[in-house]
Amino acid sequence: MRTWVIGLSALALGGCTATVSEPGQSVPESNAVPPVACAPARAEAFVGQNGQAVAEQARTAAGAKTVRVIAPGQAVTMDYRTDRLNVETDAAGNVVKVYCG
Numbered sequence: 001m002r003t004w005v006i007g008l009s010a011l012a013l014g015g016c017t018a019t020v021s022e023p024g025q026s027v028p029e030s031n032a033v034p035p036v037a038c039a040p041a042r043a044e045a046f047v048g049q050n051g052q053a054v055a056e057q058a059r060t061a062a063g064a065k066t067v068r069v070i071a072p073g074q075a076v077t078m079d080y081r082t083d084r085l086n087v088e089t090d091a092a093g094n095v096v097k098v099y100c101g
Helices: 002-013 040-046 051-062
Strands: 066-070 084-089 095-100
Touching: 040 051, 040 084, 040 095, 051 066, 051 084, 051 095
Parallel strands: 066 084
Antiparallel strands: 084 095
16 A cells, blocks of 8 residues: 555656756746746836726836726636736725736
8 A cells, every 4th residue: 555655656746847957058948937927016106096097007017918907895806817917996096006917
């Protein structure tokens, strides 16, 4: 029984490998780090402004593909998208936080 459990553990961990490249070698595309799709720091200038009015400008500034404005208490999906800028607003509709995901 113990051998069987150890065998299954080895099989499960068999797919966990790391790719190390030597200097000057290219990293296979499947292991390459994707480029940053959204930079929220570039949209922080919009904090304090009306979220609906500046959402598209904030998206462009952050380099995101999409934007969503989130009101207090609003239900949102929990999916993480590196290309989406989230613009959180207060009860008055003013931006209080910007972040990607």
